[in-house]
Amino acid sequence: MSEPQNAAPAVQAWTRLLRAHASTTRLLSSQLQAEHGLTLNDYEALLVLSQAEERRLKRVDLARRLLLTPSGVTRLLEGLEREGLVERAACAQDLRVTYAQLTDSGAERLEAASCSHVGSVRALLEEHLTVAEIDSLGSLLAKLPEVEGGDESCRPG
Amino acid sequence: MSEPQNAAPAVQAWTRLLRAHASTTRLLSSQLQAEHGLTLNDYEALLVLSQAEERRLKRVDLARRLLLTPSGVTRLLEGLEREGLVERAACAQDLRVTYAQLTDSGAERLEAASCSHVGSVRALLEEHLTVAEIDSLGSLLAKLPEVEGGDESCRPG
DNA sequence: CACTGTTACTTGCGTACTCAAGAAATCTCC
DNA sequence: GGAGATTTCTTGAGTACGCAAGTAACAGTG
Numbered sequence: 001m002s003e004p005q006n007a008a009p010a011v012q013a014w015t016r017l018l019r020a021h022a023s024t025t026r027l028l029s030s031q032l033q034a035e036h037g038l039t040l041n042d043y044e045a046l047l048v049l050s051q052a053e054e055r056r057l058k059r060v061d062l063a064r065r066l067l068l069t070p071s072g073v074t075r076l077l078e079g080l081e082r083e084g085l086v087e088r089a090a091c092a093q094d095l096r097v098t099y100a101q102l103t104d105s106g107a108e109r110l111e112a113a114s115c116s117h118v119g120s121v122r123a124l125l126e127e128h129l130t131v132a133e134i135d136s137l138g139s140l141l142a143k144l145p146e147v148e149g150g151d152e153s154c155r156p157g
Numbered sequence: 158m159s160e161p162q163n164a165a166p167a168v169q170a171w172t173r174l175l176r177a178h179a180s181t182t183r184l185l186s187s188q189l190q191a192e193h194g195l196t197l198n199d200y201e202a203l204l205v206l207s208q209a210e211e212r213r214l215k216r217v218d219l220a221r222r223l224l225l226t227p228s229g230v231t232r233l234l235e236g237l238e239r240e241g242l243v244e245r246a247a248c249a250q251d252l253r254v255t256y257a258q259l260t261d262s263g264a265e266r267l268e269a270a271s272c273s274h275v276g277s278v279r280a281l282l283e284e285h286l287t288v289a290e291i292d293s294l295g296s297l298l299a300k301l302p303e304v305e306g307g308d309e310s311c312r313p314g
Numbered sequence: 315c316a317c318t319g320t321t322a323c324t325t326g327c328g329t330a331c332t333c334a335a336g337a338a339a340t341c342t343c344c
Numbered sequence: 345g346g347a348g349a350t351t352t353c354t355t356g357a358g359t360a361c362g363c364a365a366g367t368a369a370c371a372g373t374g
Contacts, residue, residue: 006279006288007275007276007278007279009288009291009292009295010275010278010279010282010283010291011275011278011279012295013282013291013292013294013295013298014181014185014278014282016295016298016299016301017174017177017178017181017294017298018178018182018197018201019224019298019301020174020298020301021174021175021178022224023224023301023302024171024174024301024302025175026224027302028171039329039330040175041330041331044175058352059352059353060351060352060353067176067179067180067183068331068332069331069332069333070352070353070354071331071332071333071353071354071355072330072331072332073353074353074354074355075329075330075331076330076331079330094339094340094351094352095338095339095340095352096338096339096340096351096352096353097339097351097352097353098352098353118164118167118168119164121164121167121168121171122163122164122167122168124302125167125170125171125301126167127302128300128301128302129297129300129301131163131166133297133300134166134167134170135166135170136293136297137170137174137294137297137298138166138169138170138173140286140290140293140294140297141170141173141174141176141177141294142173143285143286143290144173144176144177144180144181144282144285144286145180145181145184145281145284145285146176146180196359196360198360198361215322216322216323217321217322217323225361225362226361226362226363227322227323227324228323228324228325228361228362228363228364229360229361229362230323231323231324231325232359232360232361233360233361251321251322251369251370252368252369252370253321253322253323253368253369253370254321254322254323254369255322255323
């Protein structure tokens with residue numbers, strides 16, 4: 001209507017990002033839930049932990065990786081701890097921190113889910129896009145901001 | 158680890174879609190909320206209604222547009238009705254349907270929010286991407302599936 | 315006309331978060 | 345070494361959904 005013409009592409013891309021996220025998430029999430037009893041964030045948490053040193057991470061770091069708040073992580077891990085996929089481990093140097101430690105059971109569960117989930121992701125994307133397009137989509141999305149709250153991207157300590 | 162090499166681009170693109178959605182949504186949503194007291198879905202709902210014929214839509218159609226379930230729409234509209242931005246309107250031909258009708262007040266609120274929201278969207282994207290990149294991002298995202306549940310894309314009746 | 319779907323919508327219950335307010339451990343600066 | 349600020353994590357209250365089940369209205373069949 002009265003918007004400057006140049007804003008249209010941005011709005012369009014934004015709207016499509018919202019819709020693409022909603023539809024793909026809905027599909028992949030329900031598959032993961034049905035086949036392995038994990039939510040998308042459960043899966044991502046296990047994955048991040050599995051790649052971390054000693055398969056454990058401070059809860060606050062896990063929060064940053066998953067783009068969740070600390071309380072979100074507490075709630076997320078509640079479920080994973082109840083299922084024995086992750087356990088708490090104390091930190092001798094700093095009594096405030098509790099590590100989230102991936103258990104063997106958690107690693108197995110991730111391994112089992114990983115195969116079919118990765119397959120679903122790939123199938124979904126390749127059903128609609130060519131490999132080159134997927135690649136370029138990934139590169140474009142990577143340029144968007146990661147976190148705004150506080151940028152501790154690389155802390156030496 | 159043991160995944161076929163070809164799956165990597167898809168997984169990477171997917172992960173970045175999740176993160177890009179989480180971070181941009183968080184930012185834009187909090188701006189919209191702070192400046193105009195609307196959630197992203199409130200805004201989208203008002204926008205969709207404003208573009209509809211006679212500024213009203215069956216609730217079930219609104220659900221499909223917003224990628225929400227019928228119950229999600231009921232809850233979403235509860236808030237908008239309470240604020241007088243949308244009202245219920247009966248359908249003489251079919252007593253089951255209730256239209257969601259944009260009020261003048263709703264149209265004004267949308268108009269007010271629209272300007273700054275569109276500006277924020279544009280600023281956020283253009284801060285990280287060129288116009289050409291935004292354009293191509295939009296095109297790529299448009300190719301992803303819209304809805305899976307039931308495809309009544311164009312119903313004649 | 316009754317009988318059996320099917321569609322539109324609402325409601326109760328559960329989930330996955332967020333934010334604000336805490337408690338406890340650690341760091342800082344005098 | 346002690347007071348105050350900061351960091352880590354948890355908890356209570358609230359929000360925004362989804363799913364399943366329910367009700368009311370319509371549509372098709374005998």
